[in-house]
Amino acid sequence: MTAEPVETPTTKTRYDAETLASLTADATQIMARYPDPRSGLLPMLHLVQSVDGYVSRDGILFCAEMLGITAAEVSAVATFYTQYKRRPNGTYTVGVCTNTLCAVMGGDAIFDELSDHLGVGHDETTPDGAITLERVECNAACDYAPVVMVNWEFFDNQTPESATALADKLILGEDVVPTRGAASVCSFKQMSRVLAGFPDGRADEGVGAGAPTLAGLSVARERGWTAPEAPAADAADGATGQTSPPVGTPGSSAERTPTTAPDTSVGKDKKSGEDAK
Template identity: 55%
Template structure:
């Protein structure tokens, strides 16, 4: 079994101390990020470490580690490249972006380049439809990419560069990102948050301001138009049907039936 470093043991104790006495199991999520920061994934040893540290079963740890996609059960490279191929991004070229990046790296979904530097994955949704198509590297956003710009980003990573994300902080390695997700600050002097919101995110707000709409003003009541009844032209609609009565819930004596 691979022993975890003294620094990881000390960090685990610091994480647990953030929670009230008797609630240490609440520290499981950051602890999983912590072991992932050291080993590159949540290994069997990592599951055992979390279980022993928190006094819970390995099955309980494994259930959490396999539920959340940010916990990787296979080794991840220095950079995790996630290309969104969900609806909004797919409609705007996300599948083409993924295909070109996969061709450039020579790997497919959930695979890592032979040198161990880059892992590629389809992302089901990156919650950035207003910037579609999007790609992240270690969860930092690269917005409105196309096949050429996405390939340029991964080529920069292969050349040892850290291309600046569109939003958020400067790019970290996967291990550095995992440690930050465990609740530890980025110690780099440049490790401060960059822009978090761009114009697409506030398009509705800008439209409301331009129209003079205010949150403290009630909107005019909406009157729904009654659609014409088939075969009756545009004449008056038939009276609304009486509401269908809803049966009362079963009595408590019958709940077991």
């Protein structure tokens, strides 16, 4: 039997005591990773998603209380990034890349087919709560375009037919195997916990970089190509390998003598005799 949510003098959230204690322990670990605990807000938002399935009101209040900031500040971050959901997400986020190369290779057709097949649009969830469908930006997998991701696991070289078959398996609760990376797909809540910084042991599973990714490296090795040597350290910037322009020339960061009207004229908000800015 699920414990009833309770209010306590130390929190405005409605988490039961057991859930609150678990969240607090995990959030404390997250905060300890950073010199400024406030820097832990992003993984903490993933943490509350791993419990609630989205960034709930209670999740926002919890983060604010732990970090000593306002709920408005937490909400500002939670509404900025698309990986944070403000309403219950599906068990699986199915993301179709429709950025340039994937779109050219059929990404738009895949999204349209899935949208019709599932009866939902972008960032909408199927009535059974199984799938949230998304258009996503580049996933750095252009060499396998078009790409579909399920809770950020890769399914490469997709077609409208293979993508709808994948969605049907997810709805039926059948196991699916990503093309690369982990050997299985976990739930949205489980992946949110991983994104919060709590590994699930799957990081070293499967293939990382496949043949298309390594094609350029193979050609370079076959032809004996190597990267050009960096300029001498005394003549170039050590970080970029670029020689700095002389002071006062275009590209120099040194102060220059004002020469144009905007530099020298008195602004509309200035009175005669005041320094122009």
